[in-house]
Amino acid sequence: MEERWSTEHVLSLAPDPASLKAAGKLSGPGPWSGAGWEQGVLWGLCKGSGSTPYRAAVELAGPAYKCSCPSRKFPCKHVLGLLLLWSGGAAEITEGAERPDWVAEWVKSRQDASEQRAEKARVKAEAKAEADPAAARRRAERREARVTAGAQELRLRLADGVRRGLADHAAAAAGWEEVAARMVDAQAPGLATRARELAHTPQQGLLAEYALLHLLAGAWGRVEELPAELAATVRTRVGFTADTAELLAGPTVRDRWQVLGSRDTADERLTTRRLWLRGAKTGRLALLLAFGRPGQAPELALPTGQVLEAELAFHPGARPLRAVLGPRYGAPEAGPAGPPAGLSPAGAAAAYGEAVAADPWLESWPVVLGEVVPVLGPEGWQLTDGRGAVAVRRGSVPEAALWRLAAVSAGHPVTLFGEYGHAGFAPVTAWTQQGRPIRVGQ
Incomplete structure (x- = not known):
């Protein structure tokens, strides 16, 4: 028997709150007929305002969606309603039913399209392998030369900003948009993004951001001298992508x-x-x-x-x-019962420290916090295990989500997954006392 999705997972697929609200009205058996579920494919007919019902189908492994309605939202309310009906264990959805012709045709068309994409990728890879390596090398050298010139200009701009002083940040903010455009021209989109973010960086964090950007531009200037792993990090941060x-x-x-x-x-x-x-x-x-x-x-x-x-x-x-x-190798399966093994607040800080020592531009690192209690103190929300604590990153989730997390905890330790960084911990998933994962903040 295939594993049904949780309601929380279905809700996470909605493109916007309006779709969620509309799907809720279609999550009961009333508007549905001919619904079935077989080998990772779910389908059903939903009664609409016209005489012909809408045909909705889902390929669960992707997932991929199909609906005959004219909505431009994806997945539409009919698909979401069908998924909610299925996740609730509705008896109206026949498991092991024979796929209707329109469902079978859609699944086959997806398989054919997947094979065509794989073939195009193979042809593209072969063409790339047969391309003139000397011409490719010259193109790469020209781009690297432009990036080097852009990085040098960026270092000068940063040095000028420090000499002028950072007190009048508002006046200098507009100039960083121009610098970002220059970095785009230099084919260094990573430098462009960080330069653009300087215009919106709070005053108290501005010097640190200047330093990190200066370090990145300088690292590019000697990228050939760096260890291979660090050089790859610098190339990625500057804006070179991997195929x-x-x-x-x-x-x-x-x-x-x-x-x-x-x-x-x-x-x-x-x-x-x-x-x-x-x-x-x-x-x-x-x-x-x-x-x-x-x-x-x-x-x-x-x-x-x-x-x-x-x-x-x-x-x-x-x-x-x-x-x-x-x-x-197969569809997603039910995971182990209960929450995953987690770290203490001190262990989470150490894990982030090891990560940022290898990549100084890393803002956060994913960690699982085990057996912590959310508490609200004078300086905001914290997660504590009684021996240490970590602050919840301000603005990472709505305030209401933190109160719901406190209600889930009810004063007892919970396991949390999220991102730990210099600004604190941003929670993503919490495990209830019954071991069920729930999303935090969405």
Whole structure:
């Protein structure tokens, strides 16, 4: 029997609050007919305002969605309603039912498209291998020369800013947008992003950000002298990217990866989903990124607490964390009962210290805090185990979410997963007294 998703996981797929509200009205059996569930595919017919019901289907392993409604949101309210009905264990959804023709055709079209993408990737890789290596080397050298010139200019700008003084930060803020544009011209998007962020950095943290950016620009100037892992980190921070196909062609790590948590952030351009995993055998931490257009949730969605056997390819660096998902070996399965093993506040600080020693531009590191109690003190929320404490990063989650976390704890220790950094701990997932994972803040 396949594992049903939790309600929290289904809700995390919604592209916006309005979709959640609309889906709630479709989460009962009333509007549904012909619903079935077989080998990782869920489907059903939802009665709408017209005479023809909407056809909704989900391929759970992706997940991937299909609906005949005209909505531009993805997944739409009908798909979300169907998933909520299924996650609640509704008897109206027949398990093991035969797939209707329209569902079978959709699944086959997805398989065909996947094979076509794989073939295109293979052809592209072969073409790249057959390309003129001398021309590729010249292009790389020209870009590196532009980046070097941009890094030198950035160091001069930073030095000028320190000489003028940082007191009148508001007057200098507009100038950093110009500097960021110059870094884009120099093909150094990583430097451009950090330069642009200087315009919005609070006064008390400005000197530290100047120093880190100066260190990065200087490290690029001697990148050839650095150890290979640190050089890879510097290249990534400056803005050089690794091709996914090349990463997957290199060494991969196969493990049973437990999903520790996920978090979505959105702006006017795209929605970014961050998923954190930990290998059961290797103990390695991994971060997967998935993206969706405005109004669309990213396709990659792995249920928190479940385990996926798969191969991951890590981006190179002094402290590899970001990875890309390679071949999977089956659908996500139920994870171990109860919360994962966690660290004390002191242990979490040590883990972050080791990570930032390898990568000085690292702002946070994923950790599991075990057996801590959330408390509100004069300086804000803290997580304590009675021997030490860590502050909750201000603004990382809404205040109401922290009160709900305190209610879940009820004064008893809980296990939390999140990101630990110099500004404190940003909680992502909490495990209840019954061992059930819940999302914090979303």
